[in-house]
Ligand code: ABC
């Protein structure tokens with residue numbers, strides 16, 4: 001599927017080993033052991049109802065290719081990022097038929113499959129011939145660990161990891177190697193009916209490698225460029241369709257994770273830069289507030305009002321929302337590996353408060369897309385607020401999101417002047433997270449106050465369908 005087709009979607013990110021088992025069992029899973037816990041592709045198939053009922057219509061799964069079987073520094077490759085052979089599959093997750101079944105099960109439901117892929121490196125083994133098809137030291141850049149993130153050649157041609165856990169850096173300057181990779185991705189996508197790719201370690205491969213990689217893939221590509229700088233990330237939106245929106249992720253973390261001491265206005269500044277500097281604006285970015293490489297929000301934040309505000313962000317901006325599995329269950333794991341808890345241990349409880357909110361956010365976005373034909377091409381604007389350090393008003397008609405980092409004991413106010421031109425006089429707006437209503441003033445302006453620091457996502461009553469699942473008026 002193309003980037004434009006993906007913009008309508010909402011993605012649920014899965015660590016395959018930690019989501020569900022095909023046989024329905026619930027083994028214990030100690031994340032600190034860094035071992036396989038048993039999750040597999042059949043397990044995902046068995047829980048597609050759970051994912052779809054939250055409103056997601058795409059999943060992103062861990063890398064699928066065969067990984068080293070042994071341990072590196074005592075750790076196993078349960079995450080899938082330690083490729084041994086790009087031409088075979090990771091048997092811990094299933095057989096080729098299982099992956100094909102997952103892909104068709106998704107397509108039968110009108111859902112998309114996004115697969116994580118790694119080009120940049122392979123783990124070091126005692127026997128180079130195990131690394132297929134690149135079975136020789138000369139297929140890799142010579143040994144040097146990345147030591148200077150300000151030196152782009154060092155970032156591209158030296159190795160990730162360290163001597164105890166080295167990742168051999170593929171020689172992506174060699175045309176034979178490069179062509180193998182272009183052919184591989186073309187075949188992988190067609191063999192398994194893949195609809196999109198999450199591309200790992202993009203900034204560690206020269207930029208001009210990516211355009212032909214993306215065209216060989218022929219589907220939406222979203223790259224991981226781990227940086228807080230919009231200017232550094234921007235050029236990568238030329239070669240791939242887009243990138244995971246890490247710069248805004250960091251701004252969101254700073255704004256909310258520090259509570260009221262964080263500055264909400266920074267989110268608007270960084271995101272506005274992203275809209276300006278990225279190819280296709282921010283429309284094709286993957287927008288997220290948690291993932292498998294960073295501590296979960298609730299590892300440091302306990303105030304549920306703040307959590308609810310943070311979780312709202314990916315669903316109300318220009319990008320494609322991505323939710324990291326376990327957020328809906330209120331998981332609290334810290335840094336890798338603690339943030340990769342087994343989801344089956346939650347019992348897939350569908351009565352959790354955050355799950356209800358996520359369902360509403362997905363429904364609101366879908367309703368906005370169908371109500372306003374230009375919703376997906378209309379960039380969000382931030383409406384200046386008097387208390388800009390603790391509040392944010394984000395407009396993307398018919399949505400207006402009001403966020404705050406004040407926390408559950410704060411009272412916050414937003415004022416939307418009539419000059420913003422958003423509303424008519426005396427118009428009824430519905431907060432789709434609670435179904436409460438507010439009415440605009442006689443000049444079309446809007447004043448809203450909340451007492452518990454909760455987020456609001458307002459939609460004009462006229463934009464909601466009378467019978468839909470979202471605060472139906474009948
Ligand atoms: C293993 C163990 C861990 C242990 C670790 C040292 O080794 O499991 O317990 O802590 C996979 C596995 C990991 C595993 C690694 C290493 O492999 O998932 O569990 O960790 O073998 C991608 C994937 C990631 C994956 C790999 C490797 C790469 O998403 O899951 O890890 O295939 C760099 C890369 C980035 C990579 C990330 C882990 O490391 O660029 O692609 N992720 C700075 C640098 C970044 C750097 C980041 C973290 O630090 O600029 O390049 O990411 O080291 C901002 C700045 C940024 C700065 C951030 C932190 O702050 O602007 O520049 O990032 O403000």
Ligand code: CA
Pocket residue numbers: 120155156157158169170204205
């Ligand atoms: Ca490299």
